[in-house]
Amino acid sequence: MKRRDFLKMTAATSLFASFPTLLKANNDYQGMLVVTVFARGGWDPTSFCDPKMNVAGERVINNWATTNSIQTVGNINYAPFADNDAFFRAHYQKMLVINGIDVKSNGHSTGTLNNMTGIMKDGYPSLAALFAASNKSQQLMPWLAGNSRPNSGKLLTPSTMASRSELERLKRLALTNRFRTGRTDVYLQDEELALIRQFRQTQGAARMNDQQQMPKQRRQYQNFLASTYSDGSFENFINLLETADTKGLNPNNRFFGQAASTMAAFAAGISLTADISVSGFDTHSNHDTRHATAMTNLTSTVDLLWYMAAQYNIADRLIVVIGSDFGRTNRYNNGDGKDHWSITSSIIMANNPPWGNRVVGSTDGAHFASNINFTNLQQDNTGGTTIEPKHVMAAMRSYLNIDSQPASLKFDLSAPSVPDFFNPALMT
Template sequence: MDRRDFLRIASWAGLTCVMPAVVDPLRATAQTSATGYSGTYWIFMHAGGGWDPTHLCDPKGRTNENENDPMGRFLKSDIRTAGNINYAPLGGDMTALDAFFQNHYQRLLVINGMDTGTNGHDQGTRGTWSGRTAEGHPPIGALIAATHGPNLPMPLIGYGGYLDTQGVTNAVPLGDGGLLHNLAHPSRPDPTGSEDNYFGHPDIPAVVQREQQLRLLRIQGQQRLPRIWAGQNELMLARLGQDDLKRVSDSLPDEFADGQLQRQIQVALAAYSAGLSVSVSVSRGGFDTHGNHDQNHLPNLIDFVNAAEFAMQEAERMGIADKVAVVMGSDFGRTPGYNGGNGKDHWPISSMMMMGPGIPGNRVIGGTDDRHGPLLIDPTTLAVQGPPDTSQGTRLGIEHVHRALRDLAGVPDSFKAAYPLAGEDLPIFV
């Protein structure tokens, strides 16, 4: 059978691997995995449960140890600074966040005083990652993936966070690196070793795959039941996808990090390095601390920020740091002060942190008062104006951030019209 006959029969059989890309009208131009993706890689990091910006990038603290109802138990005089960015003095020696902020402040943008518009976990997670708390909007990572790689095998890698893509693309869950090695090289006794002990010649795997394709076409040529067709097609596509897994496997590091979040980031960066992925959503829980806030919340916050530091270190090691964007956010913030159980409850005012191509660094947009109430900003200069009851300006919301993110990432007007956002455009990335 020559190549032309093979393509004709395969197209008739419904094999999407050989058909021209069929793209949803809302999607951008299709891109096959053969061409690969080499644009900005977006890492979206979700702090599940509602983080406390007053112990991170919008630090408050207390004036002295005798202060009643303090915002935090560190002293205001101990608040640390990296360039124009203030951050909380966490850890026993107050330097637990130093590595991240001191290493990256020149490219880091902090958005404080951002109104999520909700105290609910589901609504807050949707809002922070889609720009709208109501159901029906995909996350920004899905819109970016659908824009720049709708036909890639793993356009959006979904480990956690908000993953309701609304069908614009697929959120592909991947295992850890060791599992990927096994899936990519099932013929190897040692997944990181050689296939020489199994195949006598390096061309044999390709011959086996070709024979599998031809066998499927013969079977489907005799089959008239659509459901069986579909099942056979899915089996074939799964086998063909093994080549993509091999490309990811070959890009994985020799050793994996201990933390789950770090391992997920390693796999995602390997998928990007192989040209197969546009974005990833990762998540870490443990932030909904209604009791014993400092003991439970702050260690998780340190680990979360350290994972972002790890992502940039790994990108540097791979030589792709200039192409990686990291965006951090959470459901919402935590209430001012502590409750009766030394915890903090839900609060709609939050922060986001981000860095990457096109994102101006060493900059803070927005702000809050001493009790973490939002301050209005000038919509043109973004300068903080003051509290809503005495000032004129714009109340910074999640919709403003996402309007700017969509523009920065090149999300087309068709998506913007299908999933509209409230608010006006603000020069957040100008």
């Protein structure tokens, strides 16, 4: 059903109560597009954006530090590890690095939950889910989720992140009534199709508006009706996905594929947020080799996001948030691995924002978090506060202008003090 038909059909119903922004066209949305990239398993910031040298007389923190030293580009330090050099040099002006975040957990589930939602209890939405729900747009698939168990807060339903490897099937889904791409034979004539879709919407809307429905069933009907919109943007998405220039990276790779799909979906106007995950970081053994592989996958994925954003002319709207479960120990274990460490970092990226090329928060030489004065962002180990995920989340909500939206208010973070991370004049 075309959107205008749907609107016409539902004009007399209370459907608008559930979808108040239906009157807004897809391409009306010119706001921010948010991607979180999660390094699944717990990354090692000391080999990334919070580099640490070894200390004489202490156990080795990083093997790379025995032969190399911390690198700097702009105001940002990084470790000479994996493909960091190319990544930081290409993107440092986009970055706000937040170091010294205390996750207060070293369990994967709890650490992930805390970083994704800003709180250590179930039921809260991820930043991406919250942003999608708060912007109440009518994108076909407002929130893409490529991770295993997305945190929805029951605000909206995540959509599977389509893979480029499924392109042929996606093409058929773009034109469901067409036998095959490039063919004109159809399953239903246009008039038949319109009649059936109208009928289905009418009956579905009536059931949704039945106030006696149980809560879950009402939500099912809402989701169903929302999923039936068809306005050509999905077809555009498939076309963009097929023709995407992925900078030579294999779009069928599960990590790069997520990035390519996300950017095509953003450009087509069918999505506005995505949770991407890159796995392989839980390196309890053979840390250096395995972590380098994972880190290269991560930086390549983020690099691809920006490359494609420029290609689709949406770079100025893109916000990328990079994080992980937690950090890794400031020493190697007997298997040359690193175990769980509750201090981590996060990187916020935008297209050369005034707040870019900055580092806030800090850790000491052994990767213990320093306390920070939340007003001037200076280190203050006596009167300052340790940065926690809830502070990062609260700051992000504020920056994305969703902190006063009903969905945010419903999921209070109990973070009365929000650090001024985005003030260009402040740096730790």
